[in-house]
Amino acid sequence: MKSIAVLAVAAAVLLPAAPAAAQVVLEANAARSEGQWGAELGAGFSVISIGGFRITPGAGVFLSDGHDNRYVLDNAATPPECRKVDGGKVVSDKRCESDSTRFYGRVEATFTLPVAGISVGTGARLMSSKLRPYGTLAVPLVPLVNVKANAGPKYLAAGVQARF
Secondary structure (H helix, E strand, O other), X not given: OHHHHXXXXXXXXHHHHHHHOOOEEEEEEEEEEOOXXXXXXXXXXXXXXXXXXXXXXXXXXXXXXXXXXXXEEEOOOOOOEEEEOOOOOXXXXXXXXXXXXXXXXXXXXXXXXXXXXXXXXXXXXXXXXXXXXXXXXXXXXXXXXXXEEEEEOOEEXXXXXXXX
């Protein structure tokens, strides 16, 4: 009888800690977003984790070289203006910046297949006032480390995801 009580206490203490070991998520991806190639660094925290189902909000930064051949800086204008190459329409100066750092927020809902450990799901990403839906797939590489891919309208990313 004592051994059953000890097992029950151990389970009550250890089982709630097991999901907490994989609540924090860090990601590093190569990505294409809104026509720009770059790198994406992000972090998230699973707020709901029931069985294989998870809801994970997160945030990160998208780093790109900012060079876009569709726009050119017109230095002849006073002050200099950023213009579209096709038609010469004046656009936001951000389009002509040489380096670009943009922050994003995201939320993902995923389900992990119990035997294979493969996670599939959907997400939404808010960057530069644009909300974009996407699908996500993560395949285990080693324990707690996945190879991950996201794809949606004007968004594509692939990289590594680590859970802690």
